[in-house]
Amino acid sequence: MAGEKLFKGGEFLVVDALPEEIFTPEDFNKEQQMIAKSAEEFGIGEIAAKSDDLVELNPELVRSLLKKAGDLGFLGADMPEIYGGSELDKVSSSLVTEWISQGITSFAVAYGAHTGIGSLPIALFGTPEQKKKYVPKLASGEMVGAFALTEPGHGTDALTSDTTAVLSEDGKYYTVNGQKQFITNAGFADLFITFAQVDGEKFSSFIVERNWDGISLDEEEKKMGVHGTSTRAVIFQDVKVPVENVLGEVGRGHIVALNTLSIGRYKISPLAVGSAKLLISEGVKYAKGRVQFGRPICEFGLIKHKIAEMVIKTYVNESMVYRSAGLLDMTVEGIDPSSEEAGEKTGEALRKYALECSINKVFGSEMLDYIVDECVQIMGGYGYIQDNLVESAYRDSRINRIWEGTNEINRLLIVDMMMKAAKKGELPLVEAIKKVTGELLSLRPQMGEEKEVLENERRMVSMTKKIGLIAAGAATQKYMEKLAGQQELVALIADIVIQIFAMESVLLRTLKKIQKDGKEKSEIHIAATRVYINDVFPKIDLLARQIFGAISEGEELKTQLMALKKFARYTPINCIDLRREIADSIIPTASYHLTKR
Amino acid sequence: MDIIVCVKRVPMTQEVDLEIDDSGKDIKKDALAYVVNDWDNYAIEESVLLKEKLDGTVTVITVGDEDDEDVLRRALAMGADKAIRIEPGELELDGFLISNILAQVIKGLEYDLVLTGVQADDDNFGMVGIMLAERLGLAHSAVVTGFEAEGSEATINVELEGGLDEVSKIKLPALLSIQTGINEPRYVSIMGIRKAGKKELNVVKVEDIGLSDEELVRQTIIEEYFLPPETEGAEMIEGDPSNIAEAILRILKEKGVSV
Ligand SMILES: Cc1cc2nc3c(=O)[nH]c(=O)nc-3n(C[C@H](O)[C@H](O)[C@H](O)COP(=O)(O)OP(=O)(O)OC[C@H]3O[C@@H](n4cnc5c(N)ncnc54)[C@H](O)[C@@H]3O)c2cc1C
Numbered sequence: 001m002a003g004e005k006l007f008k009g010g011e012f013l014v015v016d017a018l019p020e021e022i023f024t025p026e027d028f029n030k031e032q033q034m035i036a037k038s039a040e041e042f043g044i045g046e047i048a049a050k051s052d053d054l055v056e057l058n059p060e061l062v063r064s065l066l067k068k069a070g071d072l073g074f075l076g077a078d079m080p081e082i083y084g085g086s087e088l089d090k091v092s093s094s095l096v097t098e099w100i101s102q103g104i105t106s107f108a109v110a111y112g113a114h115t116g117i118g119s120l121p122i123a124l125f126g127t128p129e130q131k132k133k134y135v136p137k138l139a140s141g142e143m144v145g146a147f148a149l150t151e152p153g154h155g156t157d158a159l160t161s162d163t164t165a166v167l168s169e170d171g172k173y174y175t176v177n178g179q180k181q182f183i184t185n186a187g188f189a190d191l192f193i194t195f196a197q198v199d200g201e202k203f204s205s206f207i208v209e210r211n212w213d214g215i216s217l218d219e220e221e222k223k224m225g226v227h228g229t230s231t232r233a234v235i236f237q238d239v240k241v242p243v244e245n246v247l248g249e250v251g252r253g254h255i256v257a258l259n260t261l262s263i264g265r266y267k268i269s270p271l272a273v274g275s276a277k278l279l280i281s282e283g284v285k286y287a288k289g290r291v292q293f294g295r296p297i298c299e300f301g302l303i304k305h306k307i308a309e310m311v312i313k314t315y316v317n318e319s320m321v322y323r324s325a326g327l328l329d330m331t332v333e334g335i336d337p338s339s340e341e342a343g344e345k346t347g348e349a350l351r352k353y354a355l356e357c358s359i360n361k362v363f364g365s366e367m368l369d370y371i372v373d374e375c376v377q378i379m380g381g382y383g384y385i386q387d388n389l390v391e392s393a394y395r396d397s398r399i400n401r402i403w404e405g406t407n408e409i410n411r412l413l414i415v416d417m418m419m420k421a422a423k424k425g426e427l428p429l430v431e432a433i434k435k436v437t438g439e440l441l442s443l444r445p446q447m448g449e450e451k452e453v454l455e456n457e458r459r460m461v462s463m464t465k466k467i468g469l470i471a472a473g474a475a476t477q478k479y480m481e482k483l484a485g486q487q488e489l490v491a492l493i494a495d496i497v498i499q500i501f502a503m504e505s506v507l508l509r510t511l512k513k514i515q516k517d518g519k520e521k522s523e524i525h526i527a528a529t530r531v532y533i534n535d536v537f538p539k540i541d542l543l544a545r546q547i548f549g550a551i552s553e554g555e556e557l558k559t560q561l562m563a564l565k566k567f568a569r570y571t572p573i574n575c576i577d578l579r580r581e582i583a584d585s586i587i588p589t590a591s592y593h594l595t596k597r
Numbered sequence: 598m599d600i601i602v603c604v605k606r607v608p609m610t611q612e613v614d615l616e617i618d619d620s621g622k623d624i625k626k627d628a629l630a631y632v633v634n635d636w637d638n639y640a641i642e643e644s645v646l647l648k649e650k651l652d653g654t655v656t657v658i659t660v661g662d663e664d665d666e667d668v669l670r671r672a673l674a675m676g677a678d679k680a681i682r683i684e685p686g687e688l689e690l691d692g693f694l695i696s697n698i699l700a701q702v703i704k705g706l707e708y709d710l711v712l713t714g715v716q717a718d719d720d721n722f723g724m725v726g727i728m729l730a731e732r733l734g735l736a737h738s739a740v741v742t743g744f745e746a747e748g749s750e751a752t753i754n755v756e757l758e759g760g761l762d763e764v765s766k767i768k769l770p771a772l773l774s775i776q777t778g779i780n781e782p783r784y785v786s787i788m789g790i791r792k793a794g795k796k797e798l799n800v801v802k803v804e805d806i807g808l809s810d811e812e813l814v815r816q817t818i819i820e821e822y823f824l825p826p827e828t829e830g831a832e833m834i835e836g837d838p839s840n841i842a843e844a845i846l847r848i849l850k851e852k853g854v855s856v
Contacts (some may be wrong), residue, residue, distance in 0.1 A: 073787030
């Protein structure tokens with residue numbers, strides 16, 4: 001990676017990065033492009049080709065497809081080579097996630113649960129013996145993994161447990177009792193990564209093999225979507241787990257859970273981008289074929305609007321995903337994967353970007369929900385009728401806002417992590433807030449003729465950061481330690497933070513592309529960037545008003561609103577024309593075209 | 598057995614509304630995705646299968662620019678050993694010239710077998726294989742669906758019109774144009790991609806291969822592209838499959854087809 005800079009987690013809030021400092025899809029190297037293509041080819045040839053058989057749960061087929069993916073090295077993407085993994089960089093493994101399932105959610109979910117939460121904890125936190133024993137089989141698909149954290153009484157509140165683990169008198173094994181709820185892949189998994197309370201208080205992680213005595217499964221759940229996946233309760237009754245199968249340290253199960261979830265959260269985002277690209281194709285193809293009033297509906301402005309919005313949001317999300325992947329790759333650089341503490345160190349490095357991971361999770365899941373919804377709308381009544389990809393995608397997508405930490409909890413976490421980093425001195429938030437407040441008097445907002453392309457947008461992103469800082473600053477000042485108790489406020493701040501990352505990622509990506517390919521070859525990228533930022537910017541103003549309105553009144557409120565007015569000034573542009581241009585550019589090919597393939 | 602496979606990178610045009618560019622002599626390709634020509638993919642697989650069975654080497658070769666190296670790397674990842682890209686620079690190409698260039702480069706290589714695809718998905722001319730065989734002085738067979746080597750000979754299956762299958766013997770070295778379906782091309786694996794990165798990919802400039810300026814001239818020139826004029830008389834039948842089937846049946850009956 002050439003000029004990219006290793007920013008700290010959350011640093012985007014206080015530093016305006018330069019285009020050349022971030023990683024973008026235009027920076028994919030040859031190998032990364034080939035990996036994407038090979039995943040796509042496998043997905044088209046093996047997964048999409050069997051989509052009819054994957055609509056309902058077909059455990060043998062899913063297992064055989066996982067095995068095939070394992071033979072080609074896809075399952076081991078995030079696992080170390082010395083244990084049979086393919087040890088890809090995070091950019092490549094995100095590309096695999098994006099391309100391999102071709103919109104076939106039942107495979108995507110089985111694949112994601114197996115490779116991510118079902119395998120990674122061992123690759124990261126396992127002892128050398130555990131790694132030797134399990135990782136090669138997980139990477140090849142000989143064994144399928146599952147992650148059993150949720151319990152009937154512990155959903156979001158997952159870091160304590162009603163499941164108990166009691167050490168035997170001879171100190172050789174733990175006896176585990178309890179029930180886990182909604183476990184993906186449970187029906188055909190060979191291995192569960194699970195969690196239980198030792199001595200009542202030590203939340204700990206264990207590797208449990210399916211064929212051990214005392215493990216049973218409840219019936220398959222009847223779900224709203226992802227019908228081709230297995231979701232069952234797992235019941236542990238006096239299961240004897242050898243002490244060798246404690247994962248990580250006793251009492252430190254939360255480390256295993258949080259790190260795994262962090263990567264799981266991030267991976268929702270490339271998955272969403274992959275699905276979005278396919279759905280865009282479906283939607284556009286339909287809009288080209290469907291004639292009403294004597295014209296294909298893709299010629300109507302309101303349908304063009306939908307098409308353009310889908311493309312824009314996908315482009316933005318894609319920019320966020322690979323910017324984050326670039327950061328993750330840079331941060332693990334220099335860790336020797338064959339060393340014993342490699343897993344632990346990797347986990348530690350990744351933890352620093354938990355904020356970015358949560359942002360990706362929330363944005364990706366909500367972006368995809370938007371797209372499935374608009375795709376159904378484009379198809380009208382036909383979109384509501386079963387047996388087409390769009391109808392099932394609409395139902396399938398919904399789960400992404402619930403698992404891997406609900407979007408509510410992720411929003412809360414985003415602000416919590418930000419504040420904690422500030423407190424620990426890792427993120428100079430307080431200094432930045434002071435600086436913005438100091439600038440206020442002298443700030444003379446300019447908005448006018450652009451001398452450089454995207455100059456106004458660049459300014460808007462910079463102003464959004466300032467708005468975010470003064471709003472977060474004011475809220476913290478008012479509630480101090482008790483801010484977390486004001487969830488509605490926290491979520492408003494989180495929304496600004498998410499948008500800062502989104503807006504800046506798309507802006508910098510496009511600027512970097514212009515540097516590389518010139519303006520002419522980046523026209524649609526520029527249009528997408530302008531529409532997105534011009535659309536979101538006034539919403540930031542609104543979010544900030546809601547924050548100030550909730551925390552201040554009288555003179556104080558007046559002063560805050562005056563400051564806000566300075567930062568939030570902008571002149572609207574003609575987004576309608578830009579959207580038409582974007583839609584018109586994709587209609588001929590009916591295929592997402594903002595990333596070179 | 599040393600095998601040379603000629604490959605081409607082509608735009609994916611299925612389900613795409615092709616637009617003609619401003620020159621009127623080409624289509625707009627900016628927004629198209631590119632892949633290895635499907636027929637060539639089968640040829641690559643066949644060569645790798647043969648190599649795995651009989652030992653030897655597989656060399657893949659293309660005439661094209663840097664982006665076209667993608668299909669060479671892909672072939673290397675499938676198991677080919679070496680790759681050559683011939684950089685045409687500003688040269689305007691047609692099948693005639695491509696076969697001329699390929700022949701000139703292949704002449705200098707060791708081989709027992711040269712494979713091409715039957716045709717390329719973009720222009721469907723299907724002429725490079727047969728012209729190349731002529732220039733190399735090799736026996737040629739097209740639409741090959743089976744290959745079994747026996748010493749200096751091989752038994753091949755050829756697909757004929759009307760679904761007939763012809764079995765014949767051919768002397769080696771020979772040039773075969775491979776038909777889709779002859780095998781089941783493997784997927785590119787991550788291990789393969791890793792290995793491909795370490796394999797040899799040589800770039801030769803077309804001016805350095807020893808052809809004179811007169812020999813580097815194409816023989817066909819595309820004058821114009823146009824979309825077929827829209828005709829009247831087509832009836833689009835909409836509805837679910839059973840309604841569509843019913844409507845088709847009705848029309849066939851109306852037109853006097855006895856069904
Ligand atoms: C199809 C499917 C597959 C799954 N796969 C797995 C799996 O493989 N492994 C696994 O361990 N789990 C799995 N889960 C469980 C999933 O992760 C949980 O459902 C999720 O974490 C939410 O927990 P819950 O359902 O108990 O909801 P609750 O925690 O009861 O949440 C209900 C609502 O309250 C909100 N809420 C909760 N706490 C707070 C708070 N502090 N502040 C504000 N709002 C709050 C939530 O955001 C949500 O809106 C799966 C679930 C489903 C449906």
